[in-house]
Each structure stands twice: as C-alpha cells, then as structure tokens.
Amino acid sequence: MTKKTGGEAKPDLRLVGVESAVYDLMRAPETTAERVKRLQLEAHALALEEIEQLERLLMQAAEKAKEIAAGGEAYPVGAREIAARLAADLPTKAETIRTIVGRIG
Numbered sequence: 631m632t633k634k635t636g637g638e639a640k641p642d643l644r645l646v647g648v649e650s651a652v653y654d655l656m657r658a659p660e661t662t663a664e665r666v667k668r669l670q671l672e673a674h675a676l677a678l679e680e681i682e683q684l685e686r687l688l689m690q691a692a693e694k695a696k697e698i699a700a701g702g703e704a705y706p707v708g709a710r711e712i713a714a715r716l717a718a719d720l721p722t723k724a725e726t727i728r729t730i731v732g733r734i735g
C-alpha cells in the first residue's frame with residue numbers, strides 16, 4: 631500500500647510486533663493436540679518471564695532493604711533490623727529461584 635503526499639508515492643511501512651503471528655497458508659490448520667502443545671509452550675515461556683521478573687524485584691527489594699538497614703538513626707530500630715534480615719535473605723531466595731528455573735527451564 632502506498633501513500634501519496636505532494637505528488638510522490640511513499641510506501642506505507644509498519645512495524646509488526648513480536649506477538650504478531652505469521653501463518654503459513656500452505657499448512658493445514660492446527661489440530662487440537664497441536665494447539666494445546668503450542669499454548670502450553672507459550673504458558674511456560676510466560677511463566678519463566680514472570681519468575682525472572684520476580685527475581686529482579688527480589689534483588690531490588692534487597693538493595694532497598696540494605697539502604698534502610700544502613701540508614702542510621704533516621705529509621706526506627708525495628709525497621710532497620712527487619713531490613714537487615716531481608717537484605718541478607720532476599721538474594722538467597724532469588725538465587726534459589728534461579729537454580730530451580732535453571733533445572734527446569
């Protein structure tokens with residue numbers, strides 16, 4: 631498709647998103663079993679993305695907890711103690727998640 635602007639024709643170029651599907655018109659339609667397998671693979675990939683996002687959030691929370699733990703008298707003693715424990719614990723939890731995903735993924 632072309633657009634005409636000022637007497638000259640320019641092609642109408644559009645970017646196609648990653649999630650857009652390209653279908654092979656010469657291929658027979660998917661069977662139910664093929665569709666189930668494809669959807670399971672998509673669900674697995676989405677689950678891995680979510681787990682990776684959780685891992686990043688845990689590391690960000692650990693950094694914030696470390697800042698609060700080192701914040702001195704500006705923060706209440708109890709909050710600093712909990713933050714110190716979280717700063718020590720969350721990276722370990724993120725590593726455990728990474729290990730589990732590495733075995734399965």
